[in-house]
Amino acid sequence: xxxxxxxxxxxxxxxxxxxxxxxxxxxxxxxxxxxxxxxxxxxxxxxxxxxxxxxxxxxxxxxxxxxxxxxxxxxxxxxxxxxxxxxxxxxxxxxxxxxxxxxxxxxxxxxxxxxxxxxxxxxxxxxxxxxxxxxxxxxxxxxxxxxxxxxxxxxxxxxxxxxxxxxxxxxxxxxxxxxxxxxxxxxxxxxxxxxxxxxxxxxxxxxxxxxxxxxxxxxxxxxxxxxxxxxxxxxxxxxxxxxxxxxxxxxxxxxxxxxxxxxxxxxxxxxxxxxxxxxxxxxxxxxxxxxxxxxxxxxxxxxxxxxxxxxxxxxxxxxxxxxxxxxxxxxxxxxxxxxxxxxxxxxxxxxxxxxxxxxxxxxxxxxxxxxxxxxxxxxxxxxxxxxxxxxxxxxxxxxxxxxxxxxxxxxxxxxxxxxxxxxxxxxxxxxxxxxxxxxxxxxxxxxxxxxxxxxxxxxxxxxxxxxxxxxxxxxxxxxxxxxxxxxxxxxxxxxxxxxxx
Numbered sequence: 001x002x003x004x005x006x007x008x009x010x011x012x013x014x015x016x017x018x019x020x021x022x023x024x025x026x027x028x029x030x031x032x033x034x035x036x037x038x039x040x041x042x043x044x045x046x047x048x049x050x051x052x053x054x055x056x057x058x059x060x061x062x063x064x065x066x067x068x069x070x071x072x073x074x075x076x077x078x079x080x081x082x083x084x085x086x087x088x089x090x091x092x093x094x095x096x097x098x099x100x101x102x103x104x105x106x107x108x109x110x111x112x113x114x115x116x117x118x119x120x121x122x123x124x125x126x127x128x129x130x131x132x133x134x135x136x137x138x139x140x141x142x143x144x145x146x147x148x149x150x151x152x153x154x155x156x157x158x159x160x161x162x163x164x165x166x167x168x169x170x171x172x173x174x175x176x177x178x179x180x181x182x183x184x185x186x187x188x189x190x191x192x193x194x195x196x197x198x199x200x201x202x203x204x205x206x207x208x209x210x211x212x213x214x215x216x217x218x219x220x221x222x223x224x225x226x227x228x229x230x231x232x233x234x235x236x237x238x239x240x241x242x243x244x245x246x247x248x249x250x251x252x253x254x255x256x257x258x259x260x261x262x263x264x265x266x267x268x269x270x271x272x273x274x275x276x277x278x279x280x281x282x283x284x285x286x287x288x289x290x291x292x293x294x295x296x297x298x299x300x301x302x303x304x305x306x307x308x309x310x311x312x313x314x315x316x317x318x319x320x321x322x323x324x325x326x327x328x329x330x331x332x333x334x335x336x337x338x339x340x341x342x343x344x345x346x347x348x349x350x351x352x353x354x355x356x357x358x359x360x361x362x363x364x365x366x367x368x369x370x371x372x373x374x375x376x377x378x379x380x381x382x383x384x385x386x387x388x389x390x391x392x393x394x395x396x397x398x399x400x401x402x403x404x405x406x407x408x409x410x411x412x413x414x415x416x417x418x419x420x421x422x423x424x425x426x427x428x429x430x431x432x433x434x435x436x437x438x439x440x441x442x443x444x445x446x447x448x449x450x451x452x453x454x455x456x457x458x459x460x461x462x463x464x465x466x467x468x469x470x471x472x473x474x475x476x477x478x479x480x481x482x483x484x485x486x487x488x489x490x491x492x493x494x495x496x497x498x499x500x501x
Contacts, residue, residue, distance in 0.1 A: 007488030007489060007492070008041055008042070008045045008483070008488060009045055010488070010489075010492045011488055011491050011492045011495065012042060012045060012047050012142070012143060017138060017141075017142060017143075018142070018143050018144070018495065018499075019138075019143075019144045019146060019171060019173040019174075020038075020143070020144075020145055020146065020173065020174055020175075020176065020495070021146035021147075021148060021167070021168050021173050021174065021175045021176070022034050022035050022038075022145065022146065022147055022148060022175075022176050022178060023148035023151070023152050023164050023165075023168075023175050023176070023177055023178070024148060024150070024151060024177070024178050024179070024180075025151055025153070025177065025178070025179040025180075025189035025190060025192075025193045026150075026151055026179070026180065026183070026189065027150050027151070028180065029151075029178050029179055029180045029189075029211060030178050030180055030209075030211035030212065030239070031147045031148060031178060032073040032076075032077070032147060032247075033211075033245075033247065033478060034176075034178055034209060034211070034239075034482070035051055035077050035145045035146075035147045036051075036073075036076060036077050036080040036247065036475060036478060036479075037080070037475075037478045037479045037481075037482035037483075038145050038482070039051055039077050039078075039080040039081035039145055040080040040081070040082075040475055040476070040478070040479035041479050041482065041483050042081070042143055042145075043080070043081050043082045043083075044479070047142050047143050048140070048141045048142045048143070049081045049083075049141060049142065049143040049144070049145060050078070050081055050083055050089065050137050050140065050141040050143075050144055050145070051074055051077035051078055051080075051081055051089055051144075051145050051146075051147065052074075052088075052089055052090075052133075052134060052137055052144050052145065052146045052147070053071060053073070053074050053089065053090045053146065053147040053148075053149070054091065054092060054130040054134075054146070054149075054162050054163055054167045055091075055092040055093075055094065055126070055130070055149055055162050055163040056070075056071035056073070056074070056090050056092070056093050056094065056149060057093075057094040057095075057096065057102070057149065058071045058072065058073070058093070058094075058095070059095055059096065059275065059276065059277040059278070059314050060072035060073075060248070060277065060278055060279065060280055061093065061095070061277070061278065061411060062074075062075035062085060062409065063389050063390060063391055063409040063410070063411055064084075064085045064086055064087050064108060065084055065085065065086070065391065066086055066087055066108065067108070067389055067390065068086075068087035068105075068107065068108015068109060068389060069087070069093060069105055069108050069109075069110075069387070069389055069411060070085060070086075070087055070089055070090035070093060070108065071090045071093055072248050072278075072280055073147070073248065074089045074090040074147075075248075076247060076248045076471075076475075077089070077145070077147070079471070079472075079475070080475050080479070081145075087107050087108030087133075088107065088133035088134075088136050088137050089133075089137070091106065091107050091126075091129045091130050091132070091133035091134075092104070092105070092106060092126045092129065092130060092162070093105040094119070095277070095314050096275070096314065097113060097275065097314050097315045097365055097366055098315065098318075098366065100115055100116055101113055101114060101115045101116060102114065102116075102119065103314070103365075104119060104122070104126075106126065106129050107129055107132075107133060108389075110385075110387055112385075113363075113364075113365075120160065123160045123162055124160065126162060127160075127162045127166075127170075130162055130167065131170065131171075134171060146167070146168075146173065148163060148164040148167075148175075149163035149164060150163070150164070151164070151193060152164035152165045152193065152196075152197060152201070153192065153193040153196035153197070155196060165197065165198075165201045165204075168201070168204055169200065169201065169204075172204075173204070174204055174205075174206045174494070174495060174498040174499075175204050175205050175206065176205075176206060176207055176208070176209055176236060177190060177193060177194070177205050177207075177208050177209070178208070178209040178210075178211055179193075179208065179209075179210055179211065180211050180212050181210050181211065181212055181213050182211075182212035182213075182214070182241060186210055187223055187226070187227055190208055190227060190231075191227070191230060191231065194231060194233075203501075204498070205233060206233070206234075206236075206491075206494035206495065206497070206498050207233050207234040207235065207236040207490065207491070207494050208227065208231075208233060208234070208235050208236060209235075209236050209237050209238075209239065209486070210224075210235065210237070210238045210239065211239045212239065212240075212241040213238050213239065213240055213241060214240070214241045217238055220238065224238075234487075234490045234494060235487075235490075236486060236487055236490050236491050236494065237482075237485050237486035237487055238485060239481070239482060239485050239486075240481060240485065242477070242478065242481060245474060245477070245478065246283065246286065246287055246470060246471075246474050247471065247474055247475070247478070248280045248283065248471070265290065265291065265292040266290055266291050266292065266306050266307075266454070266457075266458070266459040266461075267291075267292045267294060267303065267304070267305045267306050267307075268282075268285055268291055268292070268293050268294070268305060268306065268307045268308075268309060268457075269294050269296055269302050269303065269305035269307070269308045269309070270282055270293070270294070270295050270296065270308075270309050270310075270311055271296050271302070271310065271311070271323065271330060272295050272296060272297045272298070273311060273313050273319040273322065273323070273349075274298070274315075274318070274319055274322055275313050275314040275315040275318065275319050276311050276312070276313060276319075277311070277312040277313055277314045277348075277349070278311070278312045278347075278348070278411070278441045279295075279311055279312075280442075281311065281312070281347055281441055281442065281443070281444060282295075282309070282311070282444070283445075283467055284444040284445055284450050284465055284467035284470075285444065285450075287465060287467065287470055288450070288454075288463070288465045289463055289465075290459060290461045290463055291454070291459070301329070302329075302330070302333050304337075304340075305337065305342060306342060306343065306457055306458050306459065307342065307343045307344075307345065307454075307457040307458070308333075308334065308337055308342060308343075308344050308345070309344075309345045309346070309347065309350065310323075310344075310345070310346040310347070310349075310350025310351075310353055310354065311347055311348075311349070311350050312347055312348035312349045312350065312412075312441065313348075313349030313350070313353075314349075314365070315365050315366050316349040316352050316353065316358060316365060316383075316414070317358055317360060317365065317366065317369070317371040318365075318366055319349065319353075320352075320353045320358065320371055320373065320374075321371065323353070324374075331374065334374065334376070338376075338434055338435075341434075342434075343434055343435070343436070343456065343457040343458065344376070344434060344435045344436075345435070345436045345437070345438075345453070345457075346377075346435075346436075346437040346438075347437075347438055347439075347440075347441065347443075348410075348411070348412050348438075348439050348441060349412075350437070351379070351416065351427065351437035351438060351439060352373065352379070352381040352414050352416065353373050353374055354373060354374055354376045354377045354379065354435065354437055355373040355374075355375075355376075355377050355378070355379025355380060355381055355416065356372070356373055356375050356377075356378060356379060356380055357370060357371065357372060357373055357380050357381065358370065358371045358373055358381045358382075358383065358414070359371075359380075359381070359382045359383065360382075360383040361382070361383075362383075362384070362385055364383045364384060364385045364413055365383055365413070376430075376435055377418070377421065377428065377430060377435055377437060378418060378419040378420055378421065379416050379417070379418050379421075379428075379437070380416065380417050381414040381415065381416040381417075382414065382415050383413050383414050384413050384414070384415060385413065386413070387411065387412065387413045388410050388411070388412055388413070388439075389409075389410070389411055390409065390410050391407075391408075391409045392407065392408055392409060392410055392426070392440060393405075393406070393407045394406055394407075394425050394426055395425045396424055396425045396426055396443075396448075396449050396452055396453075397424055397425055398424060398429065398436065398452050398453065398455075398456040399433055399456060400455065400456075401451075401452040401455050401456065403425070404446075404448035404449060404451075404452050405446070405448060405449075406425070406426060406440070406443060406446050406448070406449040407442070407446055408426070408440035408441055408442035408443045408445070408446075409440070409441050409442055410439050410440060410441070411441060412439055416439075424436065424438070426438045426439075426440045426443065427439065427440065433456075436453070436456065444467070445466075445467040445468055446466075446468075447464045447465060447466040448464075450464070450465060450467075451464050
């Protein structure tokens with residue numbers, strides 16, 4: 001190993017088998033990215049490291065090689081750890097289908113929809129699955145990096161907690177607390193969170209990381225000194241704000257992350273549905289140099305576009321009803337878009353919306369019933385309780401391009417039948433070649449597929465984008481910056497002190 005890695009190696013050898021949990025003062029404080037960065041740093045130092053998130057609430061998910069479903073962030077972290085994604089890495093996944101209920105996925109398989117109150121009573125069963133998955137990962141690794149959820153200071157969620165300190169206490173692991181200085185109030189976030197914890201929970205917090213700092217770090221030093229003196233805990237690092245960092249989002253859609261390009265640029269419009277899922281399907285479009293991706297939120301008017309894409313949804317019929325509301329204006333917008341020769345694409349739930357009908361006889365997503373689709377394709381969909389979860393490979397044929405290799409994954413509960421449509425290899429194309437519908441997520445991560453779809457939609461550009469390559473470059477950039485910004489001697493001392501207490 002090189003001298004540059006020696007502080008990392010000292011940290012890794014503090015104990016034979018280690019677990020370190022990253023908890024945040026708020027959602028989006030940087031837990032996911034810190035786990036991702038540490039995973040790559042440790043993996044490159046020769047460690048068998050794996051990510052773990054006991055409980056995740058997210059609509060962005062991935063399909064694992066063992067045929068299950070986990071949060072998208074854990075799949076990204078597995079990639080950073082140079083490991084294959086496995087359902088044990090996220091044993092409890094909650095996918096909100098309404099404001100008061102979620103589909104509950106245990107070790108990769110959906111067990112049903114539960115209201116929030118009913119899930120609270122189910123937590124002990126869920127926790128048993130969490131501990132079972134964690135023990136299996138221990139057998140396969142030297143180091144486990146655990147990501148918390150939200151904040152451990154959410155007092156109303158403390159009873160029977162399995163996502164933050166409840167898990168840390170159960171397995172007796174140390175915790176690093178991370179806070180986002182870009183939000184403001186970072187010292188209040190850290191000290192306030194610490195004050196909300198019990199004495200034993202406070203004792204397992206081995207230090208702090210401050211995330212997204214901009215400017216001259218010497219101007220922050222007096223605050224860091226105050227924080228260490230007040231809490232008796234070290235600041236383990238200050239991570240800089242990384243402009244233009246593109247990594248798979250865990251859940252929320254940032255409407256600000258749009259390309260501000262010339263109005264003549266090729267424009268792709270995507271409605272941000274109330275229950276939009278797997279919006280990382282559009283990350284490759286976001287970084288394409290010739291594409292202006294516009295995510296249109298509630299209350300915003302969609303602009304003229306070359307290509308409109310209806311995304312996936314966790315509650316397809318409810319999101320369809322939202323799009324079809326007269327004041328939303330999306331029905332008229334889509335019809336006008338097609339009249340003027342624009343192209344339209346539907347992915348998963350978006351595919352189902354383009355059809356004639358969506359029936360849900362068992363109430364697998366929400367209330368049982370049947371909805372009339374946009375009627376733009378001769379498709380009929382029936383939702384089933386049993387999900388289809390699989391990684392897929394094949395070929396795509398869209399005019400005017402020849403057949404190209406593709407890969408992706410399917411994650412849906414609908415069975416769709418089609419009449420009189422052209423098969424594309426992963427979906428269907430309308431007779432007038434204006435509408436393309438597919439169940440495949442991750443399709444545009446493949447550069448050949450992305451170029452084929454954009455050429456079909458009217459962008460004649462020789463530039464290609466491989467989002468897999470972009471993702472790998474971003475992970476490497478994040479890891480390099482994090483390694484330089486953390487104080488490894490302090491981390492090693494804190495871990496040894498914790499394990500020798």
